[in-house]
Amino acid sequence: xxxxxxxxxxxxxxxxxxxxxxxxxxxxxxxxxxxxxxxxxxxxxxxxxxxxxxxxxxxxxxxxxxxxxxxxxxxxxxxxxxxxxxxxxxxxxxxxxxxxxxxxxxxxxxxxxxxxxxxxxxxxxxxxxxxxxxxxx
Amino acid sequence: xxxxxxxxxxxxxxxxxxxxxxxxxxxxxxxxxxxxxxxxxxxxxxxxxxxxxxxxxxxxxxxxxxxxxxxxxxxxxxxxxxxxxxxxxxxxxxxxxxxxxxxxxxxxxxxxxxxxxxxxxxxxxxxxxxxxxxxxxxxxxxxxxxxxxxxxxxxxxxxxxxxxxxxxxxxxxxxxxxxxxxxxxxxxxxxxxxxxxxxxxxxxxxxxxxxxxxxxxxxxxxxxxxxxxxxxxxxxxxxxxxxxxxxxxxxxxxxxxxxxxxxxxxxxxxxxxxxxxxxxxxxxxxxxxxxxxxxxxxxxxxxxxxxxxxxxxxxx
Numbered sequence: 218x219x220x221x222x223x224x225x226x227x228x229x230x231x232x233x234x235x236x237x238x239x240x241x242x243x244x245x246x247x248x249x250x251x252x253x254x255x256x257x258x259x260x261x262x263x264x265x266x267x268x269x270x271x272x273x274x275x276x277x278x279x280x281x282x283x284x285x286x287x288x289x290x291x292x293x294x295x296x297x298x299x300x301x302x303x304x305x306x307x308x309x310x311x312x313x314x315x316x317x318x319x320x321x322x323x324x325x326x327x328x329x330x331x332x333x334x335x336x337x338x339x340x341x342x343x344x345x346x347x348x349x350x351x352x353x354x
Numbered sequence: 355x356x357x358x359x360x361x362x363x364x365x366x367x368x369x370x371x372x373x374x375x376x377x378x379x380x381x382x383x384x385x386x387x388x389x390x391x392x393x394x395x396x397x398x399x400x401x402x403x404x405x406x407x408x409x410x411x412x413x414x415x416x417x418x419x420x421x422x423x424x425x426x427x428x429x430x431x432x433x434x435x436x437x438x439x440x441x442x443x444x445x446x447x448x449x450x451x452x453x454x455x456x457x458x459x460x461x462x463x464x465x466x467x468x469x470x471x472x473x474x475x476x477x478x479x480x481x482x483x484x485x486x487x488x489x490x491x492x493x494x495x496x497x498x499x500x501x502x503x504x505x506x507x508x509x510x511x512x513x514x515x516x517x518x519x520x521x522x523x524x525x526x527x528x529x530x531x532x533x534x535x536x537x538x539x540x541x542x543x544x545x546x547x548x549x550x551x552x553x554x555x556x557x558x559x560x561x562x563x564x565x566x567x568x569x570x571x572x573x574x575x576x577x578x579x580x581x582x583x584x585x586x587x588x589x590x591x592x593x594x595x596x597x598x599x600x601x602x603x604x605x606x607x608x609x610x611x612x613x614x615x616x617x618x619x620x621x622x623x624x625x626x627x628x629x630x631x632x633x634x635x636x637x638x639x640x641x642x643x644x645x646x647x648x649x650x651x652x653x654x655x656x657x658x659x660x661x662x663x664x665x666x667x668x669x670x
């Protein structure tokens with residue numbers, strides 16, 4: 218019996234360079250490539266080319282890490298995910314990858330370690346609906 | 355070969371016990387299943403049984419080593435590994451002890467780090483605290499553990515062993531009513547009053563030692579499963595509304611991030627099993643059948659293992 222496919226919130230993992238840009242955007246809010254480049258230079262303490270910064274930002278847009286505001290000139294970029302969401306996801310991804318849940322076993326989680334799939338949740342909700350309907354009638 | 359003689363002499367009993375634990379663990383699982391058949395379907399009774407047999411599974415290998423050291427023979431059902439295999443068995447056992455020790459040590463360290471991370475910047479929530487106090491009073495508790503909201507936690511949980519803390523994720527679904535919050539807190543408080551944090555610690559270490567053993571690992575899984583059922587029962591007792599509690603569980607399961615690590619067991623998933631147990635009439639014939647199936651499976655596995663060892667012994 219093959220397990221049903223899990224439904225995943227698709228969000229790509231940022232590389233270290235991309236994470237540096239995300240940090241700038243989380244700190245300063247939506248910014249232009251120029252601002253990102255200057256902040257990167259400030260963080261790294263060395264010069265960063267405009268094309269390098271632009272290319273990074275473009276790749277991040279393609280990966281779905283950033284959104285661009287088409288209307289504004291020069292273009293303004295803002296992060297898709299809040300800082301907390303990204304951090305949380307990175308931590309749980311890492312833990313999952315390395316220890317496949319052996320750490321989470323040490324925490325008493327309300328829902329247990331077998332996560333529910335979307336299909337299972339739907340099934341349970343339908344069941345509860347049916348029971349409540351039966352009670353009302 | 356010198357190495358073999360050395361490990362054979364020094365750690366021989368460990369190799370023998372490692373071998374015997376294979377069939378003994380399965381026999382313990384079979385005995386637990388037959389005890390379940392007799393005990394009915396109260397979650398509390400079954401949990402007690404599962405813990406009892408788990409202790410048996412922990413004690414057996416130690417007792418086996420002692421028997422061999424003192425009486426120079428263990429309980430063997432008339433078979434043992436062929437002499438030529440024993441050094442390999444012993445090496446495997448030594449390697450296993452080292453790997454399992456390292457695994458559980460690292461899991462413990464990481465769990466402590468996870469706890470620190472969840473509790474950093476976590477704040478007490480007056481609304482939850484107030485509800486918790488009233489639930490604790492209803493459950494007859496004199497003191498209630500701390501309840502905090504954490505921005506890094508992704509699931510409602512109890513963390514910490516000596517002084518457990520109830521952690522609530524920042525982005526809990528906001529459409530839960532007070533009755534549902536009472537039920538959820540009832541579940542978590544039940545964990546604390548039943549000393550589950552410390553039992554879970556022992557259980558997790560045990561699991562990292564028996565990862566290779568289907569019978570023992572299954573028994574440990576039973577303890578985990580039944581523990582949640584016991585706490586679910588308390589939650590429903592506290593709130594008086596099983597359907598509302600089942601709805602709350604489902605709402606939490608839908609929280610972002612929680613569905614990503616999906617693994618669905620063959621019986622249709624943990625959530626569904628738990629909800630069915632709470633809201634549907636229990637099918638006694640079916641429960642009986644499932645216990646009987648477990649018993650047959652583990653007994654057959656034990657017999658198969660012993661027969662195969664006998665054949666291998668004769669062939670060698």
